[in-house]
Amino acid sequence: MGRYLLRRLLIAIPSLLGISIVLFTVLALAPGDPFGELASNPAVPPEVRMALRAKFGMDDPIFLRYVHWLVAMLHGDWGFSFVSRVDVDALIWQRLPATLFVIGTSQVLALMIALPIGVYAATRPYSVFDQIASTFAFIGFSLPTFFTGLLLILIFSIDLDWLPFVFRSDLSATGWRWYWEEFRQAIMPIAVLGMFQGASWTRYVRSAVLDVIRLDYVTTARAKGLREGKVVIRHVVRNALIPVVTLVALQMPAIFGGAIVTEQIFRVPGIGSLLIGSILANDTPVIMAVTFVFSCLVILFNLIADVLYGWLDPRIAYR
């Protein structure tokens, strides 16, 4: 298992490098200029602008700039936000917990929806329950997150007035009250993301379980007198989860996309809303760093998927 993990980690490095090259090229090719505003400002003489450009190495050839940037990133020097006047890494560390909290909890919710419903539907294929579940799954992943978010706000914040629709990071309450308020404001973002993911995972789980449940070893397990629940959980679900893990790993970029939208709707102070804010402000170092953090997260979750693989199917780890 240890060697398998190490190999996976080594495979992740070229992917990260490749992603960083793609990102850097996109940004370097783009016409936006962080010093563009200075050019139209008569109080800033052109020499100062040129000196600034030279200081930040903006006139170097692109390859050199990439190497400089990469070395700086590896040293933990993520640059300086032109707009917020803070170090980029400080900005990101400040925003990352909210994003991870919302994404993590919503994935747990999605799993809690998808696993029982998917397994139950697959053990009774084409029953009424299965058809209802499938239809709801289709509806669930056809509803874009931004629309579900608005619908939930409309129903629970405006009509019923149960939940706050703006996520606040400066709650004044303390103790239990604080946890309660935090929970109340997190319900809707988590529900939006969780339902969307849960709907598509339900289909994956169902089809994967359907594949496995007709195999001979399941019949064997039944024939030797195991209880149905044990057959399903120990023999069917564990094996069915292998393809599901692949599909979930492939979906990771989409999950982060959904998180950006949700953060924007509910004004969650995470890195998604940071990204949109910095794009609108043309704050290149922050855009670069946040996009890179998103890529790292995708790769990290792919690694976790690989570990799960090794656990679900020991043959993979020893190959």
Place this chain on the structure above:
Amino acid sequence: MAGSTPASLTAEAASRAAAPQVSPARDAWRRFRRHRLAVASSIVLLVMILAVLLGPLLWPVAINEIDFTARLEGPSASHLLGTDDLGQDVLARVLYGGRISLSVGLAAMMVSLLVGTLIGAVAGISRGSVDAGLMWLTDLFLSLPQLPLLLVITYLFRDRLKQLMGAESSVFILLVAVIGGFSWMPVARLVRAQFLSLREKEFVEAARALGASTLRQVMRHILPNSLGPVIVAGTINVAAAIIAESTLSFLGLGFPPDTPTWGRLLFDAKDYLDIAPHWALSAGAAIFLTVLAINFIGDGLRDVLDPRRIM
């Protein structure tokens, strides 16, 4: 196994439909018809497309006619879906936005199919380093964070392109290229997998033995037989592209503010959710219905064209 896919709905299937025996097209239609939700969805989608194309003729209200006496009004006889914050007719704007959203979806699907088929075909037919390199590229693109990159690229390149062309057409081309450029990977994988199994099949071997060039083997024998799953993936891609475009517009980074795409309508409507929910609901329902219909059609087509895959 993969190569034993029965005949697919391709152009040649249509031309063969004139033959006396049960044609693949008719057979496919028979199987598609059994999928009731898919048939219903096709009708819904057809109605949507017709409404979007012909609607402005039947509902000749200007999309930008500002009327401050009728701001944020609910549905009425003169404004079937109500009005927005400037007194503009929501129905007219939803119909206009549908043209953009649907055409972005279709065009982006075309781009993703073209790129995906090309890369998948090249990777599948050539062994060794070309295959490995292209598949590494595919995996790399699969692990790129797509929405952040979409946002960054549209934002960065929008102004440059706007100088070259009109605001609307430049954003259209940019969005189609970028959305298509980030959704070809599943298609490439499918096509490669099909190619790998099909090229070892007897009928391709026979063509090879008869001296057919690689290009002819691909165009005449392998590609037509591998199109079934590709069509299914393409259908799903239309829905994904519509959602991607709406997401960008919803975040305020898609089409220019005066172009009423579905996502943009939602973006504008979200600040008036409490006093004019009809505005957000009509735009959102349009997106939802279209995407749902396309997904159901994709599911039906999968049963028809690609019976082995279940997901």
